Amino acid sequence: MKKKFLMAMAFAAMLLGVTSQGWAAGLVARIDVGNQTMTVSKQGRVIHTWRVSTARKGYVTPRGNYRPTRLHKMWYSRKYDMSPMPYSVFFRGGYAIHGTGYVKQLGRPASHGCVRLATANAARFYSLVKQVGPGNTRIVVVN
Secondary structure, three states: OHHHHHHHHHHHHHHOOOOHHHHOOOEEEEEEOOOOEEEEEEOOEEEEEEEOEOEOOOOOOOOEEEOOOEEEEEEEEOOOOOEEEEEEEEEEOOEEEEEEOOHHHOOOOOEOOOEEEEHHHHHHHHHHHHHHOHHHEEEEEEO
16 A cells, blocks of 8 residues: 555656655755855755855856856866865856855955855855755855
8 A cells, every 4th residue: 555655646746747856955055246145045944144255346246046067176267367266166157156265355246256155165065065966956146
């Protein structure tokens, strides 16, 4: 009887378009450019709020909804003099959420478009994305 019930539930989920990934823990990073903060929620519950730096005048941090496209424990920007980008979570082309040594700038626009975090916070976010998987992670950038 239990086996039939489980099979019926799996079939119903398939019909509704729900996969096992859809039931997995979701991670959402909401970057508020106006407030220069990033709020991280897991399964709908806020677990972190961090100060960030987004694009300074003359540059842009792209707004929208994204999924991580690639992760690098350490990356060096080819575009900006091989600047270190520890714990990079790329979300649109060359744009990433990553750690920085310029922590005095956090809380105000200072980057070329990436989202900068204190390196320890970037490491934590990187670890969370690896834990739940890029497919279960959403990055939302708003004004």
